[in-house]
Amino acid sequence: MEMNMNFIAFYAIQDAEGSGKQAVLQTIMGNEDYENSAIETFLHEEFKKMLVRKADRHPSTPKAATKVGQFMVEPGFELASNPNYAMLERVRQAKQTEDFTEEANKVIDAYIHTSANRGGIMLVVQVSLPEYSSQPFVLITKCDFEDHIVTLGDEKSLLRQVNRAISTKGMKAIQFPHMPHEGMVEPWEIKIHQASHAHYFEDFLPYVEYPKTKNEVAALEVVQSAQEFVLSEFEEDSEERIAEEEVLEAWANTEERTLQGRWEEDKVKEVSQPILERNPEVKLRLKLDHMKIDALLEDFGEQLQIARIGERYVVLLEGEYFSFDKEASPVEFLQPDSLDNIVSRMKSKYE
Numbered sequence: 001m002e003m004n005m006n007f008i009a010f011y012a013i014q015d016a017e018g019s020g021k022q023a024v025l026q027t028i029m030g031n032e033d034y035e036n037s038a039i040e041t042f043l044h045e046e047f048k049k050m051l052v053r054k055a056d057r058h059p060s061t062p063k064a065a066t067k068v069g070q071f072m073v074e075p076g077f078e079l080a081s082n083p084n085y086a087m088l089e090r091v092r093q094a095k096q097t098e099d100f101t102e103e104a105n106k107v108i109d110a111y112i113h114t115s116a117n118r119g120g121i122m123l124v125v126q127v128s129l130p131e132y133s134s135q136p137f138v139l140i141t142k143c144d145f146e147d148h149i150v151t152l153g154d155e156k157s158l159l160r161q162v163n164r165a166i167s168t169k170g171m172k173a174i175q176f177p178h179m180p181h182e183g184m185v186e187p188w189e190i191k192i193h194q195a196s197h198a199h200y201f202e203d204f205l206p207y208v209e210y211p212k213t214k215n216e217v218a219a220l221e222v223v224q225s226a227q228e229f230v231l232s233e234f235e236e237d238s239e240e241r242i243a244e245e246e247v248l249e250a251w252a253n254t255e256e257r258t259l260q261g262r263w264e265e266d267k268v269k270e271v272s273q274p275i276l277e278r279n280p281e282v283k284l285r286l287k288l289d290h291m292k293i294d295a296l297l298e299d300f301g302e303q304l305q306i307a308r309i310g311e312r313y314v315v316l317l318e319g320e321y322f323s324f325d326k327e328a329s330p331v332e333f334l335q336p337d338s339l340d341n342i343v344s345r346m347k348s349k350y351e
Contacts, residue, residue, distance in 0.1 A: 001048055005034040006126040006136055007097065009104040013112060013119050021112040021119065028101055043141075043168070047127065050139055050173045055191050057180075058214045066193045068178055069208035079188060084207045088176040088190070091126060092138045100126060107140060114203035120144040121166050132183045142172040142200060172200050218282040218297075221275045223252045229271045259306075259313070269301050288315055310350035 009028045016022035034040050055066040071082040079085055091107060094100035104124035111117055125139040143166040171193075178189035190208065192201050202208075212220070226248055234241030251260065263271075275282055275297065282297040284304070293315060295304050305316040324332055 001051070001129065002131055003044070003048060003051070004128040004130065005029070005031045005040075006128055007094065007100040007104075007124075008034055008039070008126075009101065009108075009124040010039070011108050011122045011124070013108075013117065013122055015119065021117050023105075023108045023112050023122070025101075025105070025108075028097060028104075030097065043123075046141075046168045046171060047125065047139060050141070050175055050193065051127075051129065051137065051179065053191070053193060055178075055193075056214075057211050058217050060214055062210075062213055064213075066191065067210055068180075069190045069192055069205065069210050071188055071190075072207050072209050082207050084205045085187075088138050091124060092136055092176065094126065111204050116200050116203040118142075118144060118200065132179065133185050135185070137179070138174075138176045140174040140176075143167065144170065174201055174205075214279070214281070215283060218275065218279060221278060221282075222271075223248070225271045225275050229267075265301055272297055272300065286315070288313060293317070309346050312350075314346070 007028065007030060010026040012024045012026055013021050014024065029037060029039070053066055055068045056064070057068050059067050071079060071085045073079060073082050080089070087103075087107060087110065091100065091103045094103050107124050108122060111122065121143045123139070123141045123143075125141070126136050127139060128136045146165045146167055149165040173193045175191040175193075178186045178191045180186060180189075190205070192205075194200050227245075230241060230244045230248060234244060247260070247262065280296075280298060284293075284295045284297045284300060286293050286295075293304070295317075300306075303318045305318075307314045307316065
Protein backbone atom coordinates (compact mmCIF):
# COMPACT_ATOMS: atom_id res chain seq x y z
CA MET A 1 0.00 0.00 0.00
CA GLU A 2 1.43 3.36 -1.05
CA MET A 3 0.86 5.83 1.76
CA ASN A 4 1.91 9.49 1.61
CA MET A 5 1.97 11.42 4.85
CA ASN A 6 0.68 14.90 4.01
CA PHE A 7 0.67 16.20 7.59
CA ILE A 8 1.14 14.69 11.03
CA ALA A 9 0.69 16.60 14.30
CA PHE A 10 2.11 15.15 17.53
CA TYR A 11 0.48 16.17 20.86
CA ALA A 12 1.27 15.30 24.47
CA ILE A 13 -1.88 15.14 26.66
CA GLN A 14 -1.04 15.75 30.31
CA ASP A 15 -2.56 16.91 33.56
CA ALA A 16 -3.29 20.62 33.82
CA GLU A 17 -3.24 22.69 36.99
CA GLY A 18 -6.25 21.73 39.08
CA SER A 19 -8.42 19.22 37.24
CA GLY A 20 -8.59 18.42 33.57
CA LYS A 21 -6.03 17.95 30.85
CA GLN A 22 -3.96 20.17 28.60
CA ALA A 23 -2.50 19.43 25.18
CA VAL A 24 1.01 20.44 24.17
CA LEU A 25 1.83 20.45 20.46
CA GLN A 26 5.19 18.75 20.10
CA THR A 27 5.72 18.98 16.35
CA ILE A 28 4.08 19.04 12.95
CA MET A 29 5.66 17.25 10.02
CA GLY A 30 5.15 17.00 6.31
CA ASN A 31 5.94 13.92 4.26
CA GLU A 32 9.66 14.61 3.85
CA ASP A 33 10.30 15.25 7.55
CA TYR A 34 8.16 12.26 8.45
CA GLU A 35 10.08 9.86 6.21
CA ASN A 36 13.35 10.84 7.89
CA SER A 37 12.03 10.59 11.47
CA ALA A 38 11.82 7.93 14.15
CA ILE A 39 8.04 8.34 14.03
CA GLU A 40 8.00 6.79 10.55
CA THR A 41 9.95 3.77 11.79
CA PHE A 42 7.75 3.44 14.88
CA LEU A 43 4.28 4.01 13.43
CA HIS A 44 4.20 3.59 9.66
CA GLU A 45 3.15 -0.06 9.77
CA GLU A 46 0.58 0.75 12.47
CA PHE A 47 -1.01 3.35 10.22
CA LYS A 48 -1.27 0.75 7.45
CA LYS A 49 -2.93 -1.69 9.85
CA MET A 50 -5.49 0.95 10.81
CA LEU A 51 -6.40 1.64 7.20
CA VAL A 52 -6.89 -2.02 6.23
CA ARG A 53 -8.49 -3.14 9.51
CA LYS A 54 -11.93 -4.63 8.82
CA ALA A 55 -15.03 -3.68 10.75
CA ASP A 56 -18.55 -5.14 10.57
CA ARG A 57 -21.35 -2.65 10.20
CA HIS A 58 -23.33 -4.92 12.50
CA PRO A 59 -20.84 -6.42 14.99
CA SER A 60 -21.53 -9.55 17.02
CA THR A 61 -21.30 -7.63 20.29
CA PRO A 62 -21.64 -3.95 21.31
CA LYS A 63 -18.19 -4.33 22.93
CA ALA A 64 -16.50 -5.04 19.59
CA ALA A 65 -13.09 -3.33 19.49
CA THR A 66 -13.49 -2.14 15.91
CA LYS A 67 -16.79 -0.73 14.73
CA VAL A 68 -18.31 1.59 12.18
CA GLY A 69 -20.01 4.82 13.18
CA GLN A 70 -22.44 6.88 11.13
CA PHE A 71 -22.82 10.66 11.26
CA MET A 72 -26.27 11.75 12.44
CA VAL A 73 -28.24 14.48 10.70
CA GLU A 74 -31.75 15.81 11.13
CA PRO A 75 -34.18 14.89 8.34
CA GLY A 76 -33.81 17.25 5.40
CA PHE A 77 -30.30 18.40 6.35
CA GLU A 78 -27.06 17.57 4.58
CA LEU A 79 -24.03 15.73 5.93
CA ALA A 80 -22.12 19.00 6.43
CA SER A 81 -24.61 19.96 9.16
CA ASN A 82 -23.09 17.31 11.45
CA PRO A 83 -20.51 19.04 13.73
CA ASN A 84 -18.28 15.97 14.01
CA TYR A 85 -18.21 15.49 10.26
CA ALA A 86 -17.47 19.19 9.69
CA MET A 87 -14.57 19.08 12.19
CA LEU A 88 -12.94 16.06 10.55
CA GLU A 89 -13.64 17.24 7.02
CA ARG A 90 -11.80 20.52 7.70
CA VAL A 91 -8.76 18.50 8.76
CA ARG A 92 -9.05 16.40 5.62
CA GLN A 93 -9.28 19.38 3.27
CA ALA A 94 -6.42 21.42 4.80
CA LYS A 95 -3.83 22.22 2.12
CA GLN A 96 -1.30 24.31 4.05
CA THR A 97 0.57 23.55 7.26
CA GLU A 98 -0.99 26.55 9.01
CA ASP A 99 -4.53 25.44 8.10
CA PHE A 100 -3.84 21.88 9.18
CA THR A 101 -2.37 23.03 12.49
CA GLU A 102 -5.40 25.20 13.22
CA GLU A 103 -7.86 22.38 12.52
CA ALA A 104 -5.80 19.74 14.33
CA ASN A 105 -5.71 21.99 17.40
CA LYS A 106 -9.52 22.13 17.35
CA VAL A 107 -9.70 18.33 17.25
CA ILE A 108 -7.40 17.97 20.25
CA ASP A 109 -9.19 20.74 22.15
CA ALA A 110 -12.49 18.90 21.64
CA TYR A 111 -10.91 15.71 22.98
CA ILE A 112 -9.39 17.17 26.17
CA HIS A 113 -12.75 18.71 27.10
CA THR A 114 -14.52 15.34 27.22
CA SER A 115 -14.99 13.28 30.37
CA ALA A 116 -13.26 10.28 28.75
CA ASN A 117 -9.95 12.06 28.10
CA ARG A 118 -6.77 10.36 29.22
CA GLY A 119 -3.12 11.32 29.29
CA GLY A 120 -0.82 10.09 26.55
CA ILE A 121 0.13 10.94 23.02
CA MET A 122 -2.35 11.87 20.29
CA LEU A 123 -1.57 12.13 16.61
CA VAL A 124 -3.69 13.91 14.02
CA VAL A 125 -2.77 12.64 10.59
CA GLN A 126 -3.76 13.54 7.03
CA VAL A 127 -2.65 10.74 4.72
CA SER A 128 -3.12 10.06 1.02
CA LEU A 129 -3.63 6.64 -0.55
CA PRO A 130 -3.20 7.36 -4.26
CA GLU A 131 -4.04 3.77 -5.25
CA TYR A 132 -7.51 4.03 -3.75
CA SER A 133 -8.73 7.61 -3.59
CA SER A 134 -7.97 11.09 -4.87
CA GLN A 135 -9.11 12.48 -1.50
CA PRO A 136 -6.98 12.10 1.65
CA PHE A 137 -7.95 10.30 4.86
CA VAL A 138 -7.75 11.46 8.46
CA LEU A 139 -6.37 9.30 11.26
CA ILE A 140 -6.61 10.30 14.92
CA THR A 141 -4.63 7.95 17.11
CA LYS A 142 -4.07 7.70 20.85
CA CYS A 143 -1.18 6.01 22.68
CA ASP A 144 -1.30 5.77 26.47
CA PHE A 145 1.68 6.54 28.67
CA GLU A 146 3.36 3.48 30.17
CA ASP A 147 4.97 4.07 33.57
CA HIS A 148 7.75 2.15 35.31
CA ILE A 149 9.53 1.13 32.12
CA VAL A 150 13.13 -0.02 31.99
CA THR A 151 15.26 -0.68 28.92
CA LEU A 152 18.32 -2.83 28.45
CA GLY A 153 21.50 -0.77 28.40
CA ASP A 154 25.17 -1.70 28.14
CA GLU A 155 27.37 -3.72 30.48
CA LYS A 156 28.04 -0.64 32.66
CA SER A 157 24.42 0.34 33.00
CA LEU A 158 22.41 -2.82 32.52
CA LEU A 159 18.98 -1.29 33.11
CA ARG A 160 17.92 2.24 32.26
CA GLN A 161 14.77 3.68 33.73
CA VAL A 162 12.33 5.54 31.48
CA ASN A 163 9.92 7.85 33.26
CA ARG A 164 7.25 7.70 30.58
CA ALA A 165 7.02 5.63 27.43
CA ILE A 166 4.42 4.92 24.79
CA SER A 167 3.76 1.76 22.84
CA THR A 168 1.49 0.75 19.99
CA LYS A 169 -0.11 -1.96 22.14
CA GLY A 170 -3.77 -1.11 22.70
CA MET A 171 -3.51 1.88 20.39
CA LYS A 172 -6.85 3.64 19.78
CA ALA A 173 -7.71 5.08 16.40
CA ILE A 174 -10.32 6.92 14.37
CA GLN A 175 -10.29 6.69 10.58
CA PHE A 176 -12.31 9.14 8.50
CA PRO A 177 -13.82 8.38 6.10
CA HIS A 178 -14.43 4.64 6.33
CA MET A 179 -13.09 2.51 3.47
CA PRO A 180 -15.10 -0.75 3.66
CA HIS A 181 -13.38 -2.08 0.53
CA GLU A 182 -10.30 -0.99 -1.37
CA GLY A 183 -11.22 2.07 -3.40
CA MET A 184 -14.71 2.36 -1.86
CA VAL A 185 -15.06 5.42 0.38
CA GLU A 186 -18.07 6.08 2.63
CA PRO A 187 -18.14 9.79 3.69
CA TRP A 188 -21.09 9.14 6.03
CA GLU A 189 -19.07 6.67 8.07
CA ILE A 190 -16.02 6.58 10.29
CA LYS A 191 -14.15 3.57 11.66
CA ILE A 192 -13.24 3.44 15.33
CA HIS A 193 -10.83 1.06 17.02
CA GLN A 194 -10.59 1.16 20.80
CA ALA A 195 -9.65 -2.12 22.42
CA SER A 196 -10.33 -0.76 25.87
CA HIS A 197 -13.02 -0.67 28.54
CA ALA A 198 -12.77 3.13 28.45
CA HIS A 199 -14.53 4.09 25.24
CA TYR A 200 -12.49 7.16 24.43
CA PHE A 201 -14.28 8.33 21.37
CA GLU A 202 -18.00 8.23 22.17
CA ASP A 203 -17.82 11.46 24.20
CA PHE A 204 -15.42 12.97 21.69
CA LEU A 205 -17.81 12.28 18.80
CA PRO A 206 -21.31 12.77 20.29
CA TYR A 207 -23.00 13.16 16.89
CA VAL A 208 -22.01 9.71 15.69
CA GLU A 209 -24.25 6.70 16.13
CA TYR A 210 -23.30 3.04 15.92
CA PRO A 211 -25.39 0.45 14.07
CA LYS A 212 -27.14 -2.26 16.01
CA THR A 213 -25.44 -5.59 16.65
CA LYS A 214 -26.37 -8.65 14.63
CA ASN A 215 -28.52 -9.92 17.48
CA GLU A 216 -30.33 -6.59 17.80
CA VAL A 217 -31.00 -6.55 14.06
CA ALA A 218 -32.28 -10.11 14.22
CA ALA A 219 -34.59 -9.23 17.13
CA LEU A 220 -36.09 -6.35 15.14
CA GLU A 221 -36.58 -8.64 12.14
CA VAL A 222 -38.40 -11.15 14.33
CA VAL A 223 -40.83 -8.48 15.52
CA GLN A 224 -41.33 -7.09 12.01
CA SER A 225 -41.88 -10.55 10.51
CA ALA A 226 -44.41 -11.42 13.20
CA GLN A 227 -46.26 -8.15 12.61
CA GLU A 228 -46.28 -8.70 8.83
CA PHE A 229 -47.68 -12.18 9.36
CA VAL A 230 -50.52 -10.87 11.51
CA LEU A 231 -51.34 -8.21 8.91
CA SER A 232 -51.57 -10.82 6.17
CA GLU A 233 -53.33 -13.50 8.22
CA PHE A 234 -56.27 -11.59 9.70
CA GLU A 235 -58.79 -9.17 8.24
CA GLU A 236 -58.34 -5.50 9.03
CA ASP A 237 -60.17 -4.34 12.19
CA SER A 238 -61.17 -7.92 13.03
CA GLU A 239 -61.22 -8.92 16.70
CA GLU A 240 -58.63 -11.62 16.03
CA ARG A 241 -56.22 -9.17 14.39
CA ILE A 242 -56.65 -6.56 17.12
CA ALA A 243 -56.02 -9.22 19.78
CA GLU A 244 -52.91 -10.52 17.99
CA GLU A 245 -51.52 -7.00 17.52
CA GLU A 246 -51.98 -6.25 21.22
CA VAL A 247 -50.20 -9.46 22.17
CA LEU A 248 -47.32 -8.74 19.77
CA GLU A 249 -46.92 -5.18 21.04
CA ALA A 250 -46.77 -6.35 24.64
CA TRP A 251 -44.36 -9.16 23.73
CA ALA A 252 -42.04 -6.86 21.74
CA ASN A 253 -41.69 -4.45 24.66
CA THR A 254 -41.10 -6.90 27.49
CA GLU A 255 -37.72 -7.85 28.92
CA GLU A 256 -38.96 -11.30 29.94
CA ARG A 257 -38.84 -13.83 27.12
CA THR A 258 -41.23 -16.73 27.75
CA LEU A 259 -42.97 -19.29 25.57
CA GLN A 260 -46.21 -17.70 24.33
CA GLY A 261 -48.00 -20.89 23.24
CA ARG A 262 -49.92 -19.15 20.43
CA TRP A 263 -48.64 -20.48 17.10
CA GLU A 264 -48.34 -23.97 15.63
CA GLU A 265 -44.88 -25.14 14.49
CA ASP A 266 -45.69 -24.58 10.79
CA LYS A 267 -46.65 -20.97 11.47
CA VAL A 268 -43.43 -20.38 13.44
CA LYS A 269 -41.42 -21.76 10.52
CA GLU A 270 -43.32 -19.59 8.06
CA VAL A 271 -42.51 -16.43 10.02
CA SER A 272 -38.90 -17.56 10.48
CA GLN A 273 -38.23 -18.14 6.78
CA PRO A 274 -37.77 -14.50 5.62
CA ILE A 275 -35.60 -13.82 8.68
CA LEU A 276 -33.31 -16.73 7.81
CA GLU A 277 -33.15 -15.67 4.17
CA ARG A 278 -31.69 -12.32 5.26
CA ASN A 279 -29.45 -13.74 7.98
CA PRO A 280 -28.94 -17.53 8.28
CA GLU A 281 -26.83 -17.05 11.42
CA VAL A 282 -29.67 -15.81 13.66
CA LYS A 283 -29.22 -17.33 17.12
CA LEU A 284 -31.80 -19.25 19.10
CA ARG A 285 -30.92 -19.26 22.78
CA LEU A 286 -33.31 -20.70 25.34
CA LYS A 287 -33.27 -21.87 28.92
CA LEU A 288 -35.22 -24.79 30.34
CA ASP A 289 -35.10 -24.49 34.13
CA HIS A 290 -31.32 -24.30 34.82
CA MET A 291 -30.31 -25.83 31.45
CA LYS A 292 -29.14 -23.47 28.70
CA ILE A 293 -29.30 -24.29 24.99
CA ASP A 294 -27.38 -22.31 22.37
CA ALA A 295 -28.57 -23.07 18.82
CA LEU A 296 -29.51 -21.40 15.55
CA LEU A 297 -33.00 -20.38 14.53
CA GLU A 298 -32.70 -22.67 11.50
CA ASP A 299 -32.29 -25.64 13.88
CA PHE A 300 -35.87 -25.25 15.13
CA GLY A 301 -38.16 -27.93 13.76
CA GLU A 302 -35.18 -29.85 12.37
CA GLN A 303 -32.53 -30.61 14.96
CA LEU A 304 -34.35 -28.92 17.82
CA GLN A 305 -37.92 -29.79 18.82
CA ILE A 306 -40.05 -28.42 21.65
CA ALA A 307 -42.84 -30.54 23.13
CA ARG A 308 -44.94 -30.91 26.25
CA ILE A 309 -45.60 -33.83 28.57
CA GLY A 310 -48.36 -32.94 30.98
CA GLU A 311 -47.53 -29.54 32.44
CA ARG A 312 -43.82 -29.78 31.69
CA TYR A 313 -41.76 -28.91 28.63
CA VAL A 314 -39.40 -31.18 26.72
CA VAL A 315 -36.65 -30.09 24.34
CA LEU A 316 -35.36 -32.72 21.91
CA LEU A 317 -31.97 -32.15 20.31
CA GLU A 318 -30.70 -34.19 17.37
CA GLY A 319 -27.13 -34.45 16.14
CA GLU A 320 -24.44 -36.81 14.91
CA TYR A 321 -21.86 -36.63 17.66
CA PHE A 322 -21.28 -35.52 21.26
CA SER A 323 -18.55 -33.45 22.83
CA PHE A 324 -18.19 -32.59 26.50
CA ASP A 325 -16.59 -29.77 28.44
CA LYS A 326 -13.26 -30.36 30.14
CA GLU A 327 -14.94 -31.36 33.41
CA ALA A 328 -15.08 -35.19 33.41
CA SER A 329 -18.46 -36.83 33.91
CA PRO A 330 -19.72 -40.44 34.11
CA VAL A 331 -22.26 -39.47 31.43
CA GLU A 332 -19.45 -39.81 28.89
CA PHE A 333 -19.69 -43.61 29.34
CA LEU A 334 -23.43 -43.74 28.60
CA GLN A 335 -24.88 -46.24 26.11
CA PRO A 336 -27.92 -44.22 24.93
CA ASP A 337 -31.36 -45.80 25.27
CA SER A 338 -33.92 -45.63 22.47
CA LEU A 339 -36.08 -42.53 22.16
CA ASP A 340 -39.27 -44.62 22.53
CA ASN A 341 -38.11 -46.02 25.87
CA ILE A 342 -37.12 -42.59 27.17
CA VAL A 343 -40.43 -41.00 26.13
CA SER A 344 -42.30 -43.91 27.72
CA ARG A 345 -40.45 -43.40 31.02
CA MET A 346 -41.17 -39.68 30.94
CA LYS A 347 -44.85 -40.23 30.26
CA SER A 348 -45.12 -42.75 33.09
CA LYS A 349 -44.19 -40.04 35.61
CA TYR A 350 -47.49 -38.26 34.86
CA GLU A 351 -49.86 -41.21 34.57
